[in-house]
Amino acid sequence: MESQVNPARSPSVDGAGGDLHLELSDGPGGRRGALIRALREAVRTGRLAPGTRLPPYRALATDLGLARNTVAEAYAELVAEGWLTARQGSGTRVALRAEPPAGGRPRRPTTPSRPRRPAYDLVQGTPDAAAFPRTAWLASARRALTAAPNEAFGPGDPRGRPELRRALAEYLGRARGVRADPDRIVVCSGFAGALRLLGQVLEGTIAVESYGLGFHRSLLTAAGLTTATLPIDEHGARVECLAATGARTALLTPAHQFPTGGPLHPRRRAALLDWACARGGLVLEDDYDGEFRYDRQPVGAVQGLDPERVVYIGSVSKSLSPALRLGWMVLPGHLVDAVLTVKGERESWASALEQLTLADFLASGSYDRHVRRMRRHYRRRRDRLVAVLAERAPHVRITGIAAGLHAVLGLPPGTERTVVRAAAWQGLAVEGLGLYRHGEATGVPDDGLVVGYGTPADHAFAGALDALCEALPPPG
CATH class of the missing domain: 1.10.10.10 (Winged helix-like DNA-binding domain superfamily/Winged helix DNA-binding domain)
Known part of the structure; x- marks a missing residue:
């Protein structure tokens, strides 16, 4: 016996019940x-x-x-x-x-x-997806599409849309202290896209911080570059060690070291630029969450101190959404033509329509309003994390400054892997600090958790914190 019901259609998940293909065969029952x-x-x-x-x-x-x-x-x-x-x-x-x-x-x-997908997610790296400003973004998209010149619908300019480069120059100068000329801005597909382009322009050894994202180092290595480890401590990268690396380029996160959380000390900022000047070197400044500081006004970008020695790299991945795949480089004058040459004659990745929308979003003030709103939102998240830990796990300390979308929890030596496994059994996805380590460091925890408090939706945050506290080691 065999029966099949409209096999061309698939079952519905949320409807009143869609067509269902079943084959009934003879057998018991x-x-x-x-x-x-x-x-x-x-x-x-x-x-x-x-x-x-x-x-x-x-x-x-x-x-x-x-x-x-x-x-x-x-x-x-x-x-x-x-x-x-x-x-x-x-x-x-x-x-x-x-x-x-x-x-x-x-x-x-x-x-x-255990469930394949965890019930709760405190993995760093993404903003609160539910907070994306859909209404304001749609309004900007409509205005941008209406005002777009006909040539915007042709092959893309590898520099990026001029409307976006002008809007970025104004915003970055005002909000981040960047000295940005629109002609020195190149739009790219996020930070990774920027590194891929720079990897084809730079040569020799690049110093990278002893904690960071492994895939950033992989991008540099894939481009044929050598990476040297730069130690860090609670004051950020130890720039006095740059000379020993033999590098002429350094990739740093000065505003908020990723992931340990310390800002680059003012004296080290000055020493970094002195090194670049004496060495004829270059600093790649990753300003991945520079707008989000909660205990004071955000620290300005290093690029503002010496635009000819610093490549400023930013994106909307943390402030809006990684789904947009939009980023930018503010380049020293001598690098602009070289970067455009390796990028090619046409824009291959960054959508011109999304660039026009972001330009309007910036120029209309919608981006400023969104950042201010999200700064309050993430500060409340971090404050709640601090309060819950103070009540339920006072022996666990949070390291780094009050900034960004994640915090590092210091753990007793030798407990990191155990805590990560315990968190998984609580249905919680969270990462250990060791995942980001690739060298020697002092002044930071040997063991720790990197807690992405920006990721969960509001309704899931309390449950995520409960699961986190259940996974933490007892005092003593």
């Missing part, structure tokens, strides 16, 4: 048993994903030519077995824990399994 086996197989192989809403039993009975009671009894048995769930007003759905094994093949039951 008659038609009811055949239906149960077919539904189990559809779940087991992943054709029916967890949470998928099944058709009402009356509709499925009609489609398959079965009695209503036959389908109702099959649903009831699968609910009892845990394959399905049924709630008044929600219909019958595939149980959330009924996830298919890798490759779609059955597997034997093992020890208690």
Whole structure:
């Protein structure tokens, strides 16, 4: 016996129950048993994903030519077995824990399994996605599209749209102390896009901080450059060690060292530029979250002190969304032509329409309003994290300044891996500080957690903090 119902259409997850392809074969239990086996197989192989809403039993009975009671009894048995769930007003759905094994093949039951996706996420790196300013962004998009010249819909200029470069020059000069001429700004697809371009222009050895993102080092290495480790402490990069690296270029996060959280001390800022001048060198300034400082006004960019020795790199990944893939470089005059040469004659990555929208978003003041709002939002998040730890885990200290979208929690030596595993068992995704270490450092914790308090939605933040506290080691 074989029946199939409109196989060209797939099941609906949230509708009233869409068409469902099932093959009923002969076997024990008659038609009811055949239906149960077919539904189990559809779940087991992943054709029916967890949470998928099944058709009402009356509709499925009609489609398959079965009695209503036959389908109702099959649903009831699968609910009892845990394959399905049924709630008044929600219909019958595939149980959330009924996830298919890798490759779609059955597997034997093992020890208690954890969800593939954690219930809570405190991994650093992303802003609160729910806070994206959709209404204001849409208004800017409409204005930008209406005012866009016809040539904006042709091949893109590798420098970036002039409207955006002018708006960035005004904003960066006003808000970050950057000395930016629109002709020295090159728009790119985020910070990684900037590093890829610079990697084709620079030569020799680049000094990188002893804590940072591994994929940034990988981008430089892939470009044929050598990286040398620069130690850090609570005052940021130890720039007095630059001479020993033999490097002529240094990649730093001066406003807020990533991830340990210390700003570059003013004396070290001056020493950094003295080194660059004496060495004929270059500083790559990663200003990844420079707008978000909570205990005082944000510190201005190093680039403002010496525009000919510093490449200022920024993006909207933390302030708006990494989905936009928009960033920029403010370049010394001698690097502009070289960067444009390796970029090519046309813009390959950064959408001209998104550039025009961001230009309007900046010029209209919407970006300033959004940053101020998010600064308050993330400050409340950080304050809440501090308060919860003070109440429930006073022995755990937060290191670094009050800034950015993440904080580092110092842990007792030798406990980091244990705490990360404990967090996973609490359904919490969080990363250890060791994940970002690639050299020697002093004045920072040997073991720690990098807690991204900007990531969770508001409704999930309390639960994430509860799970975090449950995973932390006891005092002593």
